[in-house]
Structure formats: C-alpha cells, structure tokens
Amino acid sequence: xxxxVSLSIEGDTTVIELDGELDAKTAPDFHxxxxxxxxxxxxxxxxxxxxxGYMASAGLRSLVFxxxxxxxxxxxxxxxxxxxxxxxxxTAGLDRSIVLSDD
Amino acid sequence: xxxxxxxPATLGALGxxxxxVRRLAGxxxxxxxxxxxxxxxxxxxATNIVMHGYRGGDGRITVRGRSGPGRVRIRIEDHAPAxxxxxxxxxxxxxxxxxxxxxxxxxxxxxxxxxDEFDYVRRDGRNISTLTVMAEGTDPCPPLP
Numbered sequence: 001x002x003x004x005v006s007l008s009i010e011g012d013t014t015v016i017e018l019d020g021e022l023d024a025k026t027a028p029d030f031h032x033x034x035x036x037x038x039x040x041x042x043x044x045x046x047x048x049x050x051x052x053g054y055m056a057s058a059g060l061r062s063l064v065f066x067x068x069x070x071x072x073x074x075x076x077x078x079x080x081x082x083x084x085x086x087x088x089x090x091t092a093g094l095d096r097s098i099v100l101s102d103d
Numbered sequence: 104x105x106x107x108x109x110x111p112a113t114l115g116a117l118g119x120x121x122x123x124v125r126r127l128a129g130x131x132x133x134x135x136x137x138x139x140x141x142x143x144x145x146x147x148x149a150t151n152i153v154m155h156g157y158r159g160g161d162g163r164i165t166v167r168g169r170s171g172p173g174r175v176r177i178r179i180e181d182h183a184p185a186x187x188x189x190x191x192x193x194x195x196x197x198x199x200x201x202x203x204x205x206x207x208x209x210x211x212x213x214x215x216x217x218x219d220e221f222d223y224v225r226r227d228g229r230n231i232s233t234l235t236v237m238a239e240g241t242d243p244c245p246p247l248p
Contacts, residue, residue: 024150025114054139056146057210084139091216092209 002026005033013044019051022059030062038069045070050080059085060092067097077101104130104170112153112162112181120149120166124177131170133238140217141175141236147214148179148188148232156183156230173238180231187223188215188232 003026004019014037022030037045045066049055066076077099078089089095108123110116124145128138145166152164165180192211215221220235 023117023146024154025117054142056143056150057213058150060209084136084143088143088213091213 003029005029007033007036009040009042012042013046014040014042015046015048017048017051021054022052022062023054023056024058027058027062030059031065034062034066034069037066038071042074044075044077046077046079048079049085050082052081052085055081055085055088057088057092060088060094063089063094063098075099079103105168107165107167109163109165112157112164112183114150114153116164117146117149117153120164121146123166123168124175127168127170127175127177128236131173131175131238133173133175133236137175137236137238141177141234144214144217144234144236145177145179147210147217148234151186151188151191151210151214152179152181152183152230156181156186174235176233176235178231178233180229182229185225186230187225189221189223 002020003022006017008015016033016037018030020026047066063076063078070076079101080103081089081100086100089098089100104127106123106127108119110119121142124142125138128141133141149164149166152162153159156162162181162183166177167180168175168177188211191208192215214234217236218234219237222233224231
C-alpha cells in the first residue's frame with residue numbers, strides 16, 4: 001500500500017500528514033518531506049499519523065531521522081497514532097524524546 | 104488453510120508477503136491485534152533478509168504458512184549467510200541520545216516480541232525461522248488441524 005505525505009505550515013508549527021503504510025519501501029518519501037520540514041525553521045513539527053494503519057521499524061528510523069534533522073530546539077509531536085503504532089514507538093523508547101499525543 | 108510463496112528478495116516483494124499473511128490471518132479468524140502482530144513480525148524478518156541477509160543483492164525468500172482456528176504459523180526461509188534472529192536482537196536503548204541509537208536491531212526485537220512462539224534453525228545452507236501467533240485469549244496448546 002502506498003504512503004501519501006503532505007506538508008503545510010500552521011503558524012509556528014510545520015505539519016506533516018501521513019496516510020497509508022510506513023515501511024522500508026515507503027519511508028524514503030517521508031524522509032524527503034522531513035528534509036523540507038527542517039528548512040521551515042518552526043518551533044514545532046507535528047506528524048499526524050491517524051491515517052497510518054501500519055508502521056514497521058523503518059518508520060522508527062524516520063522519526064530518529066526527523067530528530068536529527070530538525071535539531072534540539074524543535075519539538076516533534078506524533079499525533080493520532082493508532083495503538084499498535086504508538087506501541088512500536090514506545091517499545092523503541094522514542095516516546096521519551098517525541099511527544100505522543102492523541103489530538 | 105495452507106499457502107506458499109517464493110519471491111525475489113526485494114523491498115517491492117514485501118507487499119506480496121504481506122498479502123499472504125493477511126489471507127492467513129483472515130482464514131484463522133485472528134482479530135486486528137493479532138493480525139497486526141504477525142504482519143509486523145514477518146515484515147521485519149523479511150525486510151532484514153532483503154537489507155542485511157542478501158545485502159540488497161540477488162536472493163529468494165520462501166514463505167510457507169498454515170492457519171487453523173485462532174492460530175497462524177509462518178515459516179520464512181532464505182539462503183543468505185547464517186543469521187539467528189535471536190542473536191541479532193537489539194533491545195531498545197531509551198537512555199541513549201537519539202542520534203546514537205542503533206535502530207537496525209530494533210526490527211528484529213519488534214518481530215520477536217510480536218509473536219507467541221519463535222524458532223530458528225540453520226539447515227542445508229538455509230536460514231529457517233518459524234513464527235506462531237495465536238488469537239488473543241487462545242489456549243496456548245491447541246492441536247493443529
């Protein structure tokens with residue numbers, strides 16, 4: 001299943017919206033968008049994942065990549081992840097540095 | 104239900120493997136949680152074979168599956184160099200700075216923590232991993248049909 005990625009700015013937040021499945025094949029599309037988002041210089045990057053039905057460890061790599069790209073002063077939020085996706089993020093310990101939010 | 108699939112070891116073939124896993128999970132009557140777990144486990148191991156086993160080079164992956172009521176068992180075979188996933192497992196490193204984390208072994212960790220039973224053997228030049236996932240609430244020792 002393909003992954004669709006969209007990028008927008010809402011005030012001081014850059015929003016990346018993902019729909020589909022995030023795995024080793026589709027993660028590169030997400031990486032390209034992360035590079036663009038990092039160039040915006042907003043204080044928050046919000047990754048909306050309500051439409052992500054499946055995430056493999058490649059998605060974890062993408063989140064680590066996002067942290068590296070945007071730098072320490074930017075907050076990364078993952079919003080709306082379904083429970084199995086959120087569990088994968090917690091299993092990797094990334095919930096200590098990425099804000100996991102329902103809304 | 105019984106099913107078998109042989110595919111080239113490419114990222115593009117992972118979708119075919121996922122489709123087979125979905126059919127087996129449906130046939131066994133697994134719920135959403137267990138279906139997700141077996142999908143994740145097989146996907147992580149197959150991805151590992153593609154990326155690290157054959158290192159992106161030529162190779163084949165064979166997937167054989169059987170489903171019974173509330174239970175799916177899947178065997179994954181490849182001819183890549185010997186690799187025991189249990190040895191390759193890498194637990195999370197929550198206290199390590201994000202840029203220093205080794206995410207590679209996490210895929211294997213996710214696979215092994217997603218299944219109810221796991222077995223690995225090296226036989227005749229092949230890596231053979233066998234994964235079993237049961238529906239939530241299933242008796243751990245149901246007989247296979």
